[in-house]
Amino acid sequence: MAQKLTKRSEDYSKWYNELVYKADLAEHSDVRGCMIIKPYGYAIWEKMKEILDAKFKETGHSNAYFPLFIPKSYLSKEASHVDGFAKECAVVTHYRLKNAEDGSGVIVDPDAKLEEELIVRPTSETIIWNSYKNWIQSYRDLPILINQWANVVRWEMRTRLFLRTSEFLWQEGHTAHATRQEAITEAELMLDVYTEFAEKYMSMPVIKGIKSPSERFAGADETYCIEAMMQDGKALQAGTSHFLGQNFAKAFEVKFTDKEGKLDYVWSTSWGVSTRLMGALIMTHSDDEGLVLPPLLAPIQVVIVPIYKSEEELNAISARVAELVTILKAKGITVKYDDDDQKRPGWKFAEYESKGVPVRLAIGPRDLADGKAEVVRRDTKEKQIFDWNGIEEVIEKLLVDIQANLFERAAAFRKDNIRLVDTYDEFKSVIEKEGGFILAHWDGTEETEDKVKTETQATIRCIPLDAPTENGVCMVTGKPSSRRVIFAKAY
């Protein structure tokens, strides 16, 4: 714990990896590409889940659970889907092990080969639409508004904790509708839910947009996304919501009778966020001392550390603190009183700092006599002495302030790092030297997109939903363009 983190300015990527370990969020397992989410990291993910789940239910969705395994042939049913997902995946070929005859351990039983291989779900559109087929006959069966919290697997060769792992946790919404417009409205509604969650709870400003055709989800007619800017200027796609048209309905032959008695294919959406949000959270707020958490997602919002020499001193402090803890808990504030006798206050300060606890109180015998306490806020590291009397209101207000300040700080950083660029030379120079998001004109072709990507590593993150119409010319080809899109290097 004494070990300091690599500074962000020195090596951002190394800083990130060290922070995830130091804050005890997650670690690599021996199983290639699979992570272990440790209790402290999981507690943050649980808070995310709880908030999102409540929002899904408020907007009329129910949870359900579909199988982990997908028959190989299902993946082939939607043409572009198979190209996107049927490549790097975990394939189950056998269903039994047996003892090796030479006593060397267990081996795969060759007699237990599956007739059709099963794929560990990389996403569940195919298995779900294969079920919806049986659930939908008439418009009366629509809409279907279902969400699933699940693990998925996409084989990855180069992995990073939370950002890219072979197995990750996520939620995937899958909805079925009677009309095109209703499905589009649903996809947009869920994008708004994600946006509100990112901005209000994660204190992370995001840009809502649509993906260029080449960055669309495999099988979607339109992919909506929210893009966030990390502290190194790179973009992170924080959530996606797909309007799937009638593609999966056609692939799985899902038709319904409308009010007029006419048969038509069902319209659909899917939308998801994953444990990747943990990476986004870390890279939006944290600093060289460790994690910085917005209070609304902090498993511990306030930590209280006693400073004492004798047991009498500790007892006197503990008695005073117990009252405050009761008051704070009644206000719904999560508080930890750390009176562990084995650790020194300095160690504790560093520990809770690295874990991102938003507010730290320290109280010693003199504070007790003076009716004071020392309060440190994690975001600015500002230290202040407050009267003990009424300190619960100070803390309550501080938590609100920190939540807001983190958002403002991230928004200001993003504002400073979005640049309007009109020529490709300038683009290459900015992307190389300054990074960040670049708003530039693009001719709408995949060729230009590919060229920029190959030459600069930057991709079109999205076409912002609120981008104003602006006549211009593509920075690369000079062809006409009617609005700017966002380019950036991305996670």
Place this chain on the structure above:
Amino acid sequence: MAQKLTKRSEDYSKWYNELVYKADLAEHSDVRGCMIIKPYGYAIWEKMKEILDAKFKETGHSNAYFPLFIPKSYLSKEASHVDGFAKECAVVTHYRLKNAEDGSGVIVDPDAKLEEELIVRPTSETIIWNSYKNWIQSYRDLPILINQWANVVRWEMRTRLFLRTSEFLWQEGHTAHATRQEAITEAELMLDVYTEFAEKYMSMPVIKGIKSPSERFAGADETYCIEAMMQDGKALQAGTSHFLGQNFAKAFEVKFTDKEGKLDYVWSTSWGVSTRLMGALIMTHSDDEGLVLPPLLAPIQVVIVPIYKSEEELNAISARVAELVTILKAKGITVKYDDDDQKRPGWKFAEYESKGVPVRLAIGPRDLADGKAEVVRRDTKEKQIFDWNGIEEVIEKLLVDIQANLFERAAAFRKDNIRLVDTYDEFKSVIEKEGGFILAHWDGTEETEDKVKTETQATIRCIPLDAPTENGVCMVTGKPSSRRVIFAKAY
């Protein structure tokens, strides 16, 4: 929905299968042995999860997440564990698919064969102890009290929804301790948590006991369990808690330095309940009309159905009902007002009856004029007319009554179906003709257990923790026995 269920007295197993579909709880998927948990079934499971999760946290546990995949060699590390779990399991052998050269679809890429096969976790002791190895050095790192909510896979040839499926959902607690006694205390504590959950929330009486050695978890020194009696007299193991001794610590070389500086292996437990509890819930309370739910687990506790002919009548009823809904919600009661114009009241009555909604209110124009409403409780189907004034208290009390009545009814049924038997002839006759639980003397040997199982299909469900010492002789061999054990046929 009009279709009536097969009667329990005719074919209990068929009744169960039909009920699961009719109440819209779950269905079979096309993937062998894997179920789809539908929204209504999942809502009940979510309630179970929420209550259990809170209890785990109250008792000091945190959630975490470990990988889905287990390297094949890990399973071999604990000798008896591999015998128990490494047989029927899903084996991942490849990590990529590719397009078939003949254009026929996707095939497994032979170049993407894993060096070591991965097993989809049937339970996570091995992968978790492989991690704990790195987390534990000293007694200061102990105890570790972690739980995981996850999906697991155990290949099954004959499956039944909720009761036996290849993939199922569960929680698995995995704890590490410095002393033998502390680990035993933990295993017993979690058995108590399960018992309280079963009896208080599921209204399902259970018998706490320990398993005979041959029925122990593979790798445990002692398996504690709770056994419930289903309506057909068969037993269902509703939860298990294992004292694992130092078995997994030895298998994974997990040692710690104790307070005296001495190195020792860590002591451990694991404990779990699964979606099997859904099956137990169904078979404890439901009847020939459908599901019967204890109010504390019911996604909808009260349904209100308007009876009307004209829109004016409906509007008048809706206005009156809206007030009640607000009052009930404020009391924390989940209520649904079903004013769907497309369905007739009779259809709705049958629908909510089959779904086990504990309390149904019906209100028509005359009730409105008289200031009355009709109330039907699902458990006894008793119908009563109550004054509208104060009806919220009637409902509140009714929910408490139903919760208690379901427990009492199940307890009375169990009492009537536990029999003391002293000779093997009587045993065979009772197990054949009457079923239920049999308390009999057993000589403690596996041979006798096997003989009884082979000849009668009955197994030792548990040695009850509260069984009084009683000198007797084994009903089969005549050898001495000091207390009776419970025999039954089991799910």
